[in-house]
Amino acid sequence: MTFDTGSYVQLGRSALLTSRLWLGTVNFSGRVDDDAAFRLMDHARDRGINCFDTADIYGWRISKGHTEGLVGKWLSQGGGRRESILLATKVGEPMSDRINDRGLSARHIVAACEGSLRRLGVDHIDIYQMHHIDRTAPWDEVWQAMDLLVASGKVCYVGSSNFAGWHIAAAQENAARRNSLGMVSHQCLYNLAVRHAELEVLPAAQAYGLGVFAWSPLHGGLLSGALEKLAAGTAVKSAQGRAQVLLPTLRPAIEEYEKFCRNRGVDPAEIGLAWVLSQPGIAGAVVGPRTRGQLDSALRAAEMTLCQEEASELDAIFPAVASGGPAPEAWLQ
Template structure:
């Protein structure tokens, strides 16, 4: 495993990030434990979670599972670069969501309790909060860092100008600022290439793509259907919308002799500012299979063909001006 720096920081993370969103709703606790153990065996040290994962209001089901795994000891916590997120609704009362200083304080303490740890390596705002000024956000983060409860601050789903404005406020306070940005990025969804990726590259913010397989469309969906695998109604609708592209894509993957999921991940790892795409295996087999992505080599012809199938964006304003 060749580790990479998370943005401009000195923090070393694996080039694949283990997403835990399936732990609880789709993957049992026993299987979740096995997946996390296997991730360490494979050298994956970067785990991502969120207080809302588990989708039971206020319970933090997924964080609790990760916490019970840490509690087994054996260096599990020490070997893990732990990232989790806050912002989502955790109760019915005011101040139980978004990014007021009050909610940030409570959300962090609740996550620490569920995760059974005394610090979070990368504490991430799950979305932009248009109702809270960046000054309040950074004051809350500064206090948490001084208390030793968090080490780095990350964001998710920010626009390019959000990143710039937030970073500017952090720097005025003498803070390191944003170290990472989680963005929706894959071959099918490339909007972040307009301004988010250039902003991250310029500011030294590491990009952590979520949904790298486009909700499964880039994971060999046609092959799976041909083998009798069922698909959700949403998947069927999305497939019909993008069928021509997916057919071309899977044909290219056949020519390359690689699994579609691994080609999609390998392509992301070639993109500017990208550090560690989030993978969300539901089984050990899926996790083991994903490791091949780190060895897939895409030559210029393959990269050009992928751009033909899934046209991207040039840096703004060149994409829409001259």
């Protein structure tokens, strides 16, 4: 393996430069205590990560919105913190039992943005992302609200998360008819174990100029040495959640994968993340470290280059969906 540094990329077709790794905050407020979260944010900024990704719902283990408030407290310390990072947050998840306190209605988008600005203690959000598709919200209504927020200076760019390929196309076509910039980024679940995004989401994002950032690039710890950690009794993330759901089905592949990593003397977490970052159409990844060591491991992975032989071996262990490549050709057997 060779190592190469290339830390920043343009965000889709925009001129904005972001680090290839975004600091995800989903583990804050419940899995990472506040003091440790502050240290992680300082460490990420010091190591060149310039985008922090959160959501209005994050912190639900304590209270919804808690994580945005925590990031806001970190920003309030000054020292150039706000000037040196991009803030990315999300809208759409239910924030209370109130019937309109969710989704992508114009009312909720505008009200949720005001709430996020207040908790973060800032006057604008750099990347405002739709957390999930809202099938009840017409695109004219969504873009009316987003355009208002952009025109008022409260949002700089709009992004999406967890959309299907045709949702991306519909959103962008409607934005174009309104002479709006539309979305410049997309987040999707993507890793060696779950490769569905290659079929339609990645091609759609590339066609419409969206920078794609993979979330859960290690599938909740499944690709970070889950079997070895379970055997040693040291598993945390890999002993729960999506990792445990998929492990019974993929156990033979995970065994081969961990053997592959052992033979090279490299941490499985670094191999898994390096593979994601090497894939066509992927601008970067959202990582959710719980410790500085995990963050440093992700930074090492961002500098790693897999050789063609290694990439081919990984493809053999975790084959692409259907016959590989983008749809519709991928469906042809």
